[in-house]
Amino acid sequence: MSFEPIGSEVRFQGAMVKAGVERYRYDDGAEVSRDKVWHPGAAGVVAVDAQTVWLTRQPRETVGAQASLEIPAGKLDVEGESPLQTAKRELSEEIGQRAERWEEITAFYTSPGFSDERIWLYHATDLSDDPDSEPDDSERIEIVRWPLERLDDAIAQCEDSKTLIGLLWLRLRTSRHA
Amino acid sequence: MSFEPIGSEVRFQGAMVKAGVERYRYDDGAEVSRDKVWHPGAAGVVAVDAQTVWLTRQPRETVGAQASLEIPAGKLDVEGESPLQTAKRELSEEIGQRAERWEEITAFYTSPGFSDERIWLYHATDLSDDPDSEPDDSERIEIVRWPLERLDDAIAQCEDSKTLIGLLWLRLRTSRHA
Numbered sequence: 074m075s076f077e078p079i080g081s082e083v084r085f086q087g088a089m090v091k092a093g094v095e096r097y098r099y100d101d102g103a104e105v106s107r108d109k110v111w112h113p114g115a116a117g118v119v120a121v122d123a124q125t126v127w128l129t130r131q132p133r134e135t136v137g138a139q140a141s142l143e144i145p146a147g148k149l150d151v152e153g154e155s156p157l158q159t160a161k162r163e164l165s166e167e168i169g170q171r172a173e174r175w176e177e178i179t180a181f182y183t184s185p186g187f188s189d190e191r192i193w194l195y196h197a198t199d200l201s202d203d204p205d206s207e208p209d210d211s212e213r214i215e216i217v218r219w220p221l222e223r224l225d226d227a228i229a230q231c232e233d234s235k236t237l238i239g240l241l242w243l244r245l246r247t248s249r250h251a
Numbered sequence: 252m253s254f255e256p257i258g259s260e261v262r263f264q265g266a267m268v269k270a271g272v273e274r275y276r277y278d279d280g281a282e283v284s285r286d287k288v289w290h291p292g293a294a295g296v297v298a299v300d301a302q303t304v305w306l307t308r309q310p311r312e313t314v315g316a317q318a319s320l321e322i323p324a325g326k327l328d329v330e331g332e333s334p335l336q337t338a339k340r341e342l343s344e345e346i347g348q349r350a351e352r353w354e355e356i357t358a359f360y361t362s363p364g365f366s367d368e369r370i371w372l373y374h375a376t377d378l379s380d381d382p383d384s385e386p387d388d389s390e391r392i393e394i395v396r397w398p399l400e401r402l403d404d405a406i407a408q409c410e411d412s413k414t415l416i417g418l419l420w421l422r423l424r425t426s427r428h429a
Contacts, residue, residue, distance in 0.1 A: 074391065075317050076310060085263035085270045087286030090365055092263045092270035097312045108265030109313045110288055112365070132254060133363040134275045135287045139253050141363055148364075181410045184361040184368055185311040185319055186326075187268055187290070191410075213252065232359045234412040241419035248426050 074100055081109065089113075089148070090188075112190035116160040117146035119178065119239040120170060120197040125218040126243065127168050127200075128227065128236075132213055142217070142227060143236045146192070156180075156193035164197060168216050169206040173199035178242050183234055192235050196243075221247070252278055259287065267291075267326070268366075290368035294338040295324035297356065297417040298348060298375040303396040304421065305346050305378075306405065306414075310391055320395070320405060321414045324370070334358075334371035342375060346394050347384040351377035356420050361412055370413050372420075399425070 081095035091111040098104050120127040130140040147163035149156060157175060164170050178194040219227050224247065228240050259273035269289040276282050298305040308318040325341035327334060335353060342348050356372040397405050402425065406418050 074310075076312060078312070078315075087270070087272065088284070089286045090270070090288070092265070092268070092288065094265065095313065105312065106266075107312050108267045110268070110270065110366075112362075132252075133360070134254060134256070134283065134285050135273065135365060136360050136363045136367050136369070137256075138360075138363060179415065181412050181415055182311070182314050182316075183412050184290075184366065185314045185316060185411055187265075187313060188288075188362065188366070189314050190362055191314070233363055234359050234361050234416065237357065237359055237416050238412065238419065241416065241423060245419060245423050245426065248423065 076100070076105075079104070083111070108187050110188040110190070112148075112188055114149040114156070114191045114193070115146055115235070116149065116156040116163065116193045116195065117144045117235045117239060118160050118164050118195050118197050119144055119243055120164055120168065120172060120200060121221070121243065122198070122200050125220055126224065126227070126240070127170065128217040128219045129167060130215040130217055133233075136232075138232070140215070141233055142231045143233045144239050146235060157195065160193070160195045160197070165203045165206045166209045167212070167214055169203055169208060170197075170200045171203040172197035173201075178239065181238065194235060194239050194242075254278070254283075257282070261289070286365050288366040288368070290326075290366055292327040292334070292369045292371070293324055293413070294327065294334040294341065294371045294373065295322045295413045295417060296338050296342050296373050296375050297322055297421055298342055298346065298350060298378060299399070299421065300376070300378050303398055304402065304405070304418070305348065306395040306397045307345060308393040308395055311411075314410075316410070318393070319411055320409045321411045322417050324413060335373065338371070338373045338375070343381045343384045344387045345390070345392055347381055347386060348375075348378045349381040350375035351379075356417065359416065372413060372417050374421075
């Protein structure tokens with residue numbers, strides 16, 4: 074049994090997302106209508122050096138969080154830029170680092186019931202200061218170098234899906250290599 | 252530095268979500284405006300017996316997925332129901348099981364940049380057939396009993412944030428106890 078989209082209607086055009094309704098028809102003739110939020114997607118980075126994982130604390134107004142603990146990340150909002158290129162740009166803009174080694178961890182949908190937002194996660198290592206970094210001063214972002222030996226505390230504090238997935242993946246890799 | 256909401260405007264009222272714009276004022280006087288999607292929240296269950304974790308495959312029309320691999324879950328759309336009560340109801344409705352032991356794994360925001368959707372995750376064990384189960388026939392859901400020894404394959408195939416978090420958590424617990 075499969076379906077295909079047969080029409081959509083955007084009813085809210087925001088600065089970051091669009092929202093509305095999309096209809097689908099199944100092979101058996103049934104039609105369904107779903108609320109849908111269109112999102113450009115994003116890339117996030119689990120940036121690790123010998124002792125620390127690089128995190129940020131930033132306000133998340135929509136959930137009332139004054140200082141959400143998150144990995145560096147950003148939207149795919151530059152035309153023609155791949156998820157990996159976005160990840161590299163955000164690592165430089167948010168924490169002033171570049172990395173020699175990049176590995177894709179996974180890609181996932183944050184909430185596939187209503188949103189098409191897809192996030193690509195990367196593991197970045199062999200870090201160094203990026204002399205060309207142009208920090209985005211408009212963002213209220215605090216950089217946090219989190220000790221790897223306290224990784225479980227970060228997992229316990231974190232309330233952001235991409236960060237939880239990235240840190241649980243890192244914790245699993247660490248425990249396997251221990 | 253902290254902020255508070257100073258007003259919001261709903262511009263799309265869907266069957267499941269609302270979308271619009273909310274404004275916030277920071278202590279330093281700065282005001283920002285954010286796209287916001289209001290969502291009732293959800294609860295998901297990592298239901299495990301001796302050999303398997305209980306999963307589902309279901310269509311996710313908004314991301315074009317014909318058969319998304321996911322843990323049993325559902326929205327907090329019953330007035331007065333707690334997240335744990337929702338989790339118990341969904342375990343019964345979606346896979347016909349009940350559990351004697353419940354543990355909260357974590358709670359997180361799927362995408363705190365624009366949505367207030369929060370998901371509570373539970374670990375359910377001591378499972379048995381629920382004789383009172385009333386399956387929701389309107390849902391095109393296939394039940395999948397996934398062998399724990401192939402848990403890494405499920406993690407590799409899965410593209411849903413709540414399921415990735417639940418299965419990575421389970422994998423980590425398994426590796427610690429191995």
